[in-house]
């Protein structure tokens with residue numbers, strides 16, 4: 042079946058409308074969209090809704106377990122900085138390595154306002170863990186959303 046099918050019609054379309062060469066990106070996106078649609082169709086055809094739903098439920102269960110393991114949870118960022126004291130004769134004015142600190146500052150949003158707070162080194166260690174956990178929790182929630190959409194789609198397909 043040479044010369045037939047979608048690729049030939051794409052070529053004809055290209056020749057007809059690409060005289061100025063300005064529609065390259067358009068053709069590329071059209072091609073990508075076509076490829077995506079075809080691969081999605083293949084994907085849907087080869088996997089049964091029951092299988093997709095089962096996998097989505099398993100992934101959601103793992104996401105919930107991971108969320109349940111989280112203890113500390115803080116948003117924001119932690120800054121580590123050193124300071125110059127301004128006292129006459131103190132080495133910190135000349136030598137960056139002799140600056141005072143480190144000092145830790147935690148910045149985060151509280152009721153819509155950015156709040157900065159200076160914290161100790163021990164605080165900073167706990168906060169670092171809490172902030173990492175926050176990022177992980179957000180990623181897990183995004184994954185949960187994706188799996189929920191797949192689950193709902195699969196359940197609707199099965200009923201159809």
Ligand SMILES: [Zn+2]
Pocket residue numbers: 125126127128131132133134141
């Ligand atoms: Zn100093």
